[in-house]
Amino acid sequence: MTAVNASSKGRRSFELNSTMESVAEVETAAEKLAAEAGLDEDQQFHIGMAVREATVNAVLHGNEYDPSKHILVSLENTGTELRFVIADQGKGVDPEALPDPLAPENLMRGTGRGIFLIRSFMDEVHFRQLHPGTELTLVKHLRPAADKH
Amino acid sequence: MALTIASRSVDGVSVLDLSGRITLGEGSVQLRDAIRDLIGKGQKNILLNLGDVSYIDSSGLGELVSAYTTAKNQGASVRLLNLTKKVKDVLQLTKLYTVFDIYDDEATAVGSYK
Numbered sequence: 001m002t003a004v005n006a007s008s009k010g011r012r013s014f015e016l017n018s019t020m021e022s023v024a025e026v027e028t029a030a031e032k033l034a035a036e037a038g039l040d041e042d043q044q045f046h047i048g049m050a051v052r053e054a055t056v057n058a059v060l061h062g063n064e065y066d067p068s069k070h071i072l073v074s075l076e077n078t079g080t081e082l083r084f085v086i087a088d089q090g091k092g093v094d095p096e097a098l099p100d101p102l103a104p105e106n107l108m109r110g111t112g113r114g115i116f117l118i119r120s121f122m123d124e125v126h127f128r129q130l131h132p133g134t135e136l137t138l139v140k141h142l143r144p145a146a147d148k149h
Numbered sequence: 150m151a152l153t154i155a156s157r158s159v160d161g162v163s164v165l166d167l168s169g170r171i172t173l174g175e176g177s178v179q180l181r182d183a184i185r186d187l188i189g190k191g192q193k194n195i196l197l198n199l200g201d202v203s204y205i206d207s208s209g210l211g212e213l214v215s216a217y218t219t220a221k222n223q224g225a226s227v228r229l230l231n232l233t234k235k236v237k238d239v240l241q242l243t244k245l246y247t248v249f250d251i252y253d254d255e256a257t258a259v260g261s262y263k
């Protein structure tokens with residue numbers, strides 16, 4: 001866990017089009033939140049990557065770039081954790097049915113590593129089916145700064 | 150930052166100097182096209198210099214894997230040079246680090262094709 005900057009608490013919410021520009025915007029916002037929370041550069045990178053992968057999944061696999069569908073994103077520093085929620089309006093996904101990208105038979109596949117990376121970089125990953133759509137919650141635990149007294 | 154690709158030849162090895170991000174969309178497509186172009190021209194020895202690649206996402210990883218497989222199926226070889234820490238870490242995490250031949254210096258990498 002990592003020391004937290006308590007003064008950076010707060011939540012930002014977006015409703016965005018299903019485009020790669022939206023992905024870039026969310027990734028940048030996630031990295032900024034991680035930086036403001038006092039995480040080091042590697043952790044900022046990992047969080048940015050995890051949030052980017054989740055947002056790409058929402059835009060590409062969930063909403064299939066459909067201009068009539070949006071992604072709903074919220075980013076929050078609760079003081080004890082960073083919480084990222086990304087929802088799409090697509091047909092839904094069963095995370096348990098996804099193949100293991102590390103299995104020998106899948107290692108040389110060209111796709112299928114996004115959720116693995118998300119799970120590797122975040123402390124908690126939760127899927128919720130919205131019918132329609134999927135909501136992904138990514139959580140990074142923080143710890144309070146050491147007591148200086 | 151988009152991906153830029155510069156191509157050169159060293160002792161019969163086609164070196165692609167990549168700079169920027171290999172991500173879903175423009176970057177991964179550029180890489181795919183550049184490698185297919187080389188293979189289409191009969192180039193067998195392809196070295197990807199990733200020294201200036203700051204970021205690779207899961208799509209970028211997929212393109213590297215596809216490049217490796219496409220090359221192998223055509224009797225060619227794609228090898229990697231100068232991985233940054235971030236790219237190396239992601240390759241190790243996804244167990245792709247042991248799939249590729251990876252080098253830290255160009256002379257050794259070029260010599261490996263002989």
